[in-house]
Amino acid sequence: MRMRIRKLSLLIWTIVFVGTTFSCEKDSRYADLILLNGNVYTFSWPDPDRDGNPARSAPVENGRWYADAEAVAIKDGDILSIGSADQMKIFTGLNTRLIDLQGATLLPGLVDSHTHVAGLGARLTRVDLFGVETEEEAIRLVAERAAETPAGEWIIGWGWNEGAWASNYPTLERLSKAIPNHPVILKSLHGFAIWGNQLAFEKSGITSETEPPVGGIILKDEQGNPSGVVLNRATTLLNDAIPSPTIRQTRDLLKAGLQEMARSGFVMVHEAGCGTNQMTAMEAMERDGDLSVRVYAMLSARDEALMRHWIDQGPDKDLDGMLMTRSVKGYYDGALGSRGARLLEDYSDKPGHKGVSGEGYGFDESIVEKAMKVGFQVGIHAIGDAGNRETLDFFQSVFSESPKTRRGRHRIEHAQIIHPDDFERFVDMDIIASMQPPHAVEDKLWAEERLGPDRVKGGYAWRKLRKMGVKLVFDSDLAGSDHDIFYGLHAAMTRRDKFIQPPEGWYPDQKMSPEEALRGYTVWAAYAGFLEKQTGTIEKGKWADITVMNIDPLNIGETEPEELFQGEILLTIVRGNVVFEKAGQFR
Numbered sequence: 110m111r112m113r114i115r116k117l118s119l120l121i122w123t124i125v126f127v128g129t130t131f132s133c134e135k136d137s138r139y140a141d142l143i144l145l146n147g148n149v150y151t152f153s154w155p156d157p158d159r160d161g162n163p164a165r166s167a168p169v170e171n172g173r174w175y176a177d178a179e180a181v182a183i184k185d186g187d188i189l190s191i192g193s194a195d196q197m198k199i200f201t202g203l204n205t206r207l208i209d210l211q212g213a214t215l216l217p218g219l220v221d222s223h224t225h226v227a228g229l230g231a232r233l234t235r236v237d238l239f240g241v242e243t244e245e246e247a248i249r250l251v252a253e254r255a256a257e258t259p260a261g262e263w264i265i266g267w268g269w270n271e272g273a274w275a276s277n278y279p280t281l282e283r284l285s286k287a288i289p290n291h292p293v294i295l296k297s298l299h300g301f302a303i304w305g306n307q308l309a310f311e312k313s314g315i316t317s318e319t320e321p322p323v324g325g326i327i328l329k330d331e332q333g334n335p336s337g338v339v340l341n342r343a344t345t346l347l348n349d350a351i352p353s354p355t356i357r358q359t360r361d362l363l364k365a366g367l368q369e370m371a372r373s374g375f376v377m378v379h380e381a382g383c384g385t386n387q388m389t390a391m392e393a394m395e396r397d398g399d400l401s402v403r404v405y406a407m408l409s410a411r412d413e414a415l416m417r418h419w420i421d422q423g424p425d426k427d428l429d430g431m432l433m434t435r436s437v438k439g440y441y442d443g444a445l446g447s448r449g450a451r452l453l454e455d456y457s458d459k460p461g462h463k464g465v466s467g468e469g470y471g472f473d474e475s476i477v478e479k480a481m482k483v484g485f486q487v488g489i490h491a492i493g494d495a496g497n498r499e500t501l502d503f504f505q506s507v508f509s510e511s512p513k514t515r516r517g518r519h520r521i522e523h524a525q526i527i528h529p530d531d532f533e534r535f536v537d538m539d540i541i542a543s544m545q546p547p548h549a550v551e552d553k554l555w556a557e558e559r560l561g562p563d564r565v566k567g568g569y570a571w572r573k574l575r576k577m578g579v580k581l582v583f584d585s586d587l588a589g590s591d592h593d594i595f596y597g598l599h600a601a602m603t604r605r606d607k608f609i610q611p612p613e614g615w616y617p618d619q620k621m622s623p624e625e626a627l628r629g630y631t632v633w634a635a636y637a638g639f640l641e642k643q644t645g646t647i648e649k650g651k652w653a654d655i656t657v658m659n660i661d662p663l664n665i666g667e668t669e670p671e672e673l674f675q676g677e678i679l680l681t682i683v684r685g686n687v688v689f690e691k692a693g694q695f696r
Contacts (some may be wrong), residue, residue, distance in 0.1 A: 129478070133194050139202030140182040141685055143652075145194050147210035148661055149178035152217050152632055155319070159507055159576045161622035181215065183653040186684040191647055214661045216627065217646050219377030219594055220634035222586035223488075223522055223543055226380055226404075227387055230362030232267055232588045238295060239268035246357060247295065248256070248287045256654035260290040263351055267580030268590065269304070269338075271297035272446025272555045276458070278328060280304050281337030294347050298551075299589040301444035303347045304338050311370040313350035315339070321346070324465035341449035341465055359390040359401070367401045369688040372596055374678035376654040377403040379638065381488065381522065382438040384412045385602035392402075395432040401688045403431050403654070404683075405638045407438040407488055408480075414474050424485050428640060431684075435639070437472075437480045439489040440465035441503075445525060445552065445559055450493030453528060457561035466496050473541075478507050481514045486639070488520035488543060494528040494567060501534045508538060515539065518639065523586075524549070524569045526560065534677040535579040541637050542574050543582050546600035546626070547590040553606070553615040571601070572619040582637040583603050583629030595662075595676040596632065601626035602666045602673075609671050623666030653685040 110239045125508035126249040154177075155164040162171050182189040182200040189200060201207070203351055236254050241247045247269060252265055274297075284293060285307035292309040296302075305313070317334045321327045325343025330336045339347055354362065370378055383391070383406045394400050412460050416437070443449020448456055451466035466472070472489075481487055491500040500521055508515045515538065524535075524542040535542060549569035557565045567573075574581060583601060585592040596607060603619040604614030606674060621629070635645025644652045657680035681689040 127537050131507035134665065138200060138248040140184045140189050140200040140205050142183040142206045142208070142682075142687075143197050143201060144181045144208050144210055144215060144655070144657070145179070145197065146212060147181070147215040147657070148176045148212055149181060149191065149215045149647065150174070151191060152628065153177075153646045153648050156628065157622060157624050159578065160574070161625050165625055167624070171666060174661070174667070176557055177391050178647070180667070181647060181655070182516040183682070183685045186653055186686075188647060188649055188651050188653050190649060194336075208680070210657060210695075214658050216648070216656050216658070217293055217631040218644065218652075218681070219374045219656045220377040220379070220638070220682070221370065221375050221584050221587065221592060221628045221630070222379040222582045222634045222637055223381045223545065224352070224370075224378040224380065224592070225589070226366035226370065226378055226587075227359060227362040227515065228366070228588040229592070230364070230366035231265070233365055233369070236264065236266035236295070238266050238269055239298070241269055244283065247279070248284055251284070251293055251295070252287050255288045255291050255293075258291060262291060262508045264288065264291045264293045265310075265351070266295035269295060269297050270446070270551075271299060271369070271444070272552060275446060275555070276303075277446060278336075278338045279304055280463050281335070282308065282605070284337065284636065288645075292350075292353065297447070299444050299446060299586070300338050301344065301447040301449055302338055303344045306337070307349050309347060309350070310337075312333055312655050313347050314347055319346070323468070324449075324470040340447045342412070342470060353386070356386065356393070359386050360394060363390055363394065364399060364401075366477070367404075370592070371681045371683070372399045372678065373592060374593075374658065374681050374689075375402055376656065376681060377405060377634075377638070378452070379405040379407060379436070381407045381411040381586075382411075382440075383407060384409045385415045388415060395430065400431040402683055404433070404434060406434040407436040408434065408485075410437050410439040410473060410477050410480070411471055413473075413476065416480065416487050419485075420476075420479050423483050428643065433638070435484075436488060437477065439477045439487060440470055441472050441489050441491045441500050445492055450526065451496040451499070452493045452526070453495045453498070454564075456559050457564075458558045463495065464493050466493070466499060474503060477503075481507055481517060481519070482511050484517070486517045486519060488522045488523045491563055492523045492525045494526045494564070497524060497527050498531050501531060501538065501540070504538055504540060505534075512603065516549055518637065520582075524566065524574075527570060528567060532570075532573060532577050532579070535574065536577055539580070541580045541582055543584060544569070544571060545586045545590055545636065546571075546583055546597050546621075547585060549604060550600045550606040550615060551590060561591075569616075570619055570622055574619075575625070580633065580636065581629055582633045583626065584634075594678075596674045598626045598662055598666065599670055599673045601629065601663070603670050607674070623663045626629040626666065627662060640653065653682060655680070655682040
């Protein structure tokens with residue numbers, strides 16, 4: 110009954126106030142779109158303090174958050190006005206679309222600040238091994254795909270957990286026996302290990318005599334033959350054997366990935382590590398109006414030809430397009446799960462081994478330094494405590510030689526394990542820590558084995574970084590982790606996994622407040638992209654990039670965070686255009 114009354118009220122409201130505008134429809138004040146009856150959080154109030162306590166002006170009383178607006182008017186891709194439904198009446202014309210949000214929560218558009226969207230598009234067509242716990246189960250899934258795939262075609266899988274399997278890696282023997290007529294490569298969850306069959310190794314030219322690239326490992330059996338798994342930089346040996354996708358195929362993968370991000374509520378992605386092929390595809394997509402969400406491109410520092418071109422050209426000055434190129438992604442060390450992250454001391458579960466980094470992992474200081482000096486922001490992948498320290502040393506050396514580069518809002522991507530002596534250096538050099546809440550709750554199964562009980566306390570240390578005054582931004586590193594925003598928020602707020610484990614959270618002293626978790630995907634993400642004047646909050650004149658969901662994550666996060674998993678995205682709006690709308694939700 111209440112719903113019928115609300116719809117009737119909206120109809121009467123429309124007739125009365127739109128009817129009066131018939132003769133002056135072309136007046137520039139009229140909105141293209143008005144969102145009404147929403148639970149609007151503008152996030153235009155100041156940041157919480159370093160302990161997560163809300164600012165005095167935040168819309169919260171006695172631990173209960175309340176919306177600071179109920180309606181938003183949009184025109185020409187920007188926010189025209191924010192306020193009450195009554196205040197929006199003057200912006201309503203005959204061609205204004207009205208959407209009754211029916212009490213849904215409206216937030217600044219979500220941003221995933223570290224993605225691999227083409228990989229997400231590819232994931233939709235690959236053999237999905239996410240959550241697979243045994244070699245037998247993985248082989249069964251691959252065999253099912255092989256039964257419907259012409260002989261000789263490559264079969265690509267993704268998602269087995271290199272961290273959980275690191276002490277008992279599979280071999281090529283059973284995989285080759287079950288699938289003998291297709292080259293098969295199965296990429297691990299974070300991409301730092303690949304498992305292949307005999308045919309894939311043959312096509313890759315990997316034999317007992319093959320020397321791995323510096324920073325890579327080819328696992329071998331007792332006879333010295335490749336056993337079926339390659340680690341860290343050696344993954345390039347198998348990856349490079351896969352036929353390269355055409356520009357058209359890359360466009361299709363990107364389009365599928367970006368559409369999935371729109372369905373998931375994201376208005377922008379920071380695409381981490383774009384090579385020539387991907388940049389060519391994205392530039393064509395922008396020209397053709399084929400980008401459904403905004404893309405903040407991070408050029409791959411490993412693509413020398415591409416880097417030379419952009420160093421000569423310099424970063425984009427125009428930040429109002431759908432594709433912005435003003436950042437570079439460097440790679441300093443490997444992953445903790447595959448024991449490739451560079452540590453100051455030996456791995457607790459592998460004495461004599463410290464991981465790989467620097468030149469051994471393909472980090473070209475010269476190219477990255479040149480990019481910084483011509484104005485590019487740099488985000489450097491660093492996971493281990495030595496990897497982070499040496500990355501900070503690199504930044505410090507460039508800043509000393511060229512002080513203007515300090516203004517680049519440079520980032521360390523992941524910043525997973527930090528030595529106690531190095532936390533303050535992030536603050537001193539104004540380095541942003543770009544971190545993935547899902548990584549903490551996924552890695553907890555084995556991280557302490559790698560690091561030991563003392564060193565792990567410097568891992569995934571969001572609260573400690575906040576207390577120090579380090580700027581944070583949250584993201585998923587998809588397709589290496591689930592990009593679902595409700596999973597990401599739950600992990601950040603609780604330090605628990607999808608099974609609500611452990612009950613009190615893994616090292617719960619590092620939890621984020623609900624407000625901090627949301628800011629990590631909105632306000633702080635805008636700052637990390639130099640876009641705080643354009644987006645990140647719901648304010649007049651800013652981009653109309655908006656996410657609408659069925660739950661209130663601020664209040665649910667405070668009282669029943671497990672209910673976040675009941676969240677659904679209802680609307681995603683980019684540049685004032687509805688790029689995703691849940692079917693049947695709004696009429």
